[in-house]
Amino acid sequence: MAEQKNNPQAEQDLGQQTKIRREKLAVLQNQGKDPFQTTRFDWDTTSGQIKENFDAMEGRSVKVAGRLMSKRGMGKVSFCDLQDRDGRIQLYARQDEMDEAAYQEFKKYDIGDIVGVDGEVFRTQRGEMSVRARTITLLSKSLLPLPEKFHGLTNTELRYRQRYVDLMVNPEVKRNFVLRSQFIRHVREFLDSRGYMEVETPVLNTISGGATARPFITHHNTLDIDMYMRIATELPLKRLIVGGLDRVYEIGRIFRNEGMDPKHNPEFTTVELYQAYTDFNGMMDLFEELLSSAAQKLLGTYQVEWQGEKIDLTPGWPRLPMHEAVKQYCGIDFMTIDSDDEAVAAAKAIGVELLETAEKTWGNALYECFDQKVEEKLIQPTFITMHPVDVSPLAKRSPKDPRLTERFELFICHSEMGNAFSELNDPIDQRARFQKQVELRDRGDDEAGMMDDDFITALEYGMPPTGGLGIGIDRCVMMLTGSDSIREVILFPTMKPLD
Numbered sequence: 050m051a052e053q054k055n056n057p058q059a060e061q062d063l064g065q066q067t068k069i070r071r072e073k074l075a076v077l078q079n080q081g082k083d084p085f086q087t088t089r090f091d092w093d094t095t096s097g098q099i100k101e102n103f104d105a106m107e108g109r110s111v112k113v114a115g116r117l118m119s120k121r122g123m124g125k126v127s128f129c130d131l132q133d134r135d136g137r138i139q140l141y142a143r144q145d146e147m148d149e150a151a152y153q154e155f156k157k158y159d160i161g162d163i164v165g166v167d168g169e170v171f172r173t174q175r176g177e178m179s180v181r182a183r184t185i186t187l188l189s190k191s192l193l194p195l196p197e198k199f200h201g202l203t204n205t206e207l208r209y210r211q212r213y214v215d216l217m218v219n220p221e222v223k224r225n226f227v228l229r230s231q232f233i234r235h236v237r238e239f240l241d242s243r244g245y246m247e248v249e250t251p252v253l254n255t256i257s258g259g260a261t262a263r264p265f266i267t268h269h270n271t272l273d274i275d276m277y278m279r280i281a282t283e284l285p286l287k288r289l290i291v292g293g294l295d296r297v298y299e300i301g302r303i304f305r306n307e308g309m310d311p312k313h314n315p316e317f318t319t320v321e322l323y324q325a326y327t328d329f330n331g332m333m334d335l336f337e338e339l340l341s342s343a344a345q346k347l348l349g350t351y352q353v354e355w356q357g358e359k360i361d362l363t364p365g366w367p368r369l370p371m372h373e374a375v376k377q378y379c380g381i382d383f384m385t386i387d388s389d390d391e392a393v394a395a396a397k398a399i400g401v402e403l404l405e406t407a408e409k410t411w412g413n414a415l416y417e418c419f420d421q422k423v424e425e426k427l428i429q430p431t432f433i434t435m436h437p438v439d440v441s442p443l444a445k446r447s448p449k450d451p452r453l454t455e456r457f458e459l460f461i462c463h464s465e466m467g468n469a470f471s472e473l474n475d476p477i478d479q480r481a482r483f484q485k486q487v488e489l490r491d492r493g494d495d496e497a498g499m500m501d502d503d504f505i506t507a508l509e510y511g512m513p514p515t516g517g518l519g520i521g522i523d524r525c526v527m528m529l530t531g532s533d534s535i536r537e538v539i540l541f542p543t544m545k546p547l548d
Contacts, residue, residue, distance in 0.1 A: 070192050073157060073190070084188060084189055090188055092165060094111040097136055100138070100178055107170050110167070116133075116163050118160060139178070140179065143181075158187060159190075165188050166182050168181050225526070232522070232529060235342075239338075245296040248286070248294070248297050250301075251279065252302070253267070256277065257277040260280045260283065264279075265304050279304060281303060281519065283321060287472060287512065288507045289323075291507045291511070296324045296325070298320055298322035319520060328471040329455045329470055332516040335518065336467055336469065336518055340459075341362045343529065355527070366430040370433075371419050371435055375418045375422075375423055395418075396417055401417050408439065411452060413437065416436065428462055432457045435450075435456070435457075436454050436456040438452060441470065444471065445471040466524050466528070468518075472515040487499065
């Protein structure tokens with residue numbers, strides 16, 4: 050494998066093994082037995098079905114198919130492990146129970162070859178559930194050897210680059226992606242059962258909007274215009290609320306031209322949902338029920354371990370205003386501070402610096418204190434509410450304090466899992482906030498949003514009170530699988546080219 054590079058002896062051994070496998074292929078092709086000409090094999094049973102229903106299936110004829118993962122014996126009796134979609138099952142082959150020529154041909158098969166087996170379910174003298182082979186058909190030839198079985202594919206970067214090998218030789222990896230699929234199915238079933246309609250919105254847009262992030266920019270040749278890959282699905286979905294689709298959601302890929310670390314990949318998956326006639330409190334209730342029920346359904350428990358912490362997802366999660374969290378963890382009561390200068394000074398006094406492109410305001414100072422000093426301390430599920438309007442350009446202002454918005458983020462194990470608002474439906478206020486984003490962009494903040502005149506027009510027709518929620522699918526799957534890196538739950542994470 051590629052992880053053997055810089056080891057001359059390993060590369061020489063690999064080259065020799067590859068040469069031998071190609072020679073075996075050539076012999077088969079010259080005999081008119083080219084495995085790559087085989088078009089199908091009608092298997093009827095999996096390894097999992099055999100193991101789960103062995104008593105009922107013992108003595109039954111079955112057809113199984115998969116990859117040879119090990120070979121033992123190779124005299125007149127051979128044992129192999131066959132790996133299929135459910136796991137592994139032992140194959141038992143005897144020369145006197147098969148066509149002798151076919152048995153001798155089978156002995157030349159390599160670990161990694163894909164075969165189809167017609168045989169009978171039985172248990173060996175040692176008690177191993179197995180398939181006694183009558184015929185074994187070579188369906189595809191493996192021209193590269195699998196990683197050495199005692200060490201497997203352990204080079205982390207290579208695992209991500211060659212996920213196909215990773216899935217073959219590291220069974221626990223497959224579990225992550227099975228659970229990911231189950232979680233997405235749960236999200237769909239959960240929302241569908243509550244009257245939400247799944248929709249699709251554009252990936253390519255003429256402006257970037259719906260979040261604060263740096264977009265990927267591409268070019269449409271026919272229209273001769275730059276276009277932006279979506280950084281959120283928010284604005285198109287809210288247009289649908291205006292149009293009368295009262296409950297909508299979209300599960301889809303999002304693209305942000307930003308850094309990569311254990312929590313971030315340039316493309317990732319979210320579910321965004323919007324519901325008319327509710328608010329951010331309704332979204333909190335929904336999010337708590339969705340995530341806790343997923344843990345109970347998929348794992349059978351509310352207790353999970355993630356990043357070395359024991360997490361309790363039992364419903365009843367705390368709901369803490371951001372200014373209360375900052376007061377609790379930093380000792381600063383922003384609600385007693387009236388001026389921007391005083392707020393910025395208070396933040397600076399505890400080592401918090403505002404971004405150069407950020408305005409030196411009360412709201413930005415509060416947010417940076419939370420972001421830099423508090424977020425890392427939130428382990429158990431906690432809803433942080435009432436974000437400053439300065440960092441929430443699409444959220445409705447709090448009627449109790451216009452400096453704050455009806456917004457929350459859910460944090461678990463110092464990771465943001467989702468973001469939600471009582472959606473801003475005042476077109477006059479929305480235009481003013483878009484204009485503020487434009488001014489920030491003009492000052493060099495390339496993560497700031499753009500003016501979306503059509504969205505303003507939609508709001509001017511009237512959008513009902515609406516609650517909206519965006520959930521990071523990848524982060525949720527990281528938690529449910531106990532994965533410390535987002536790359537462990539994305540089949541093909543973004544990688545720097547080798548050259």
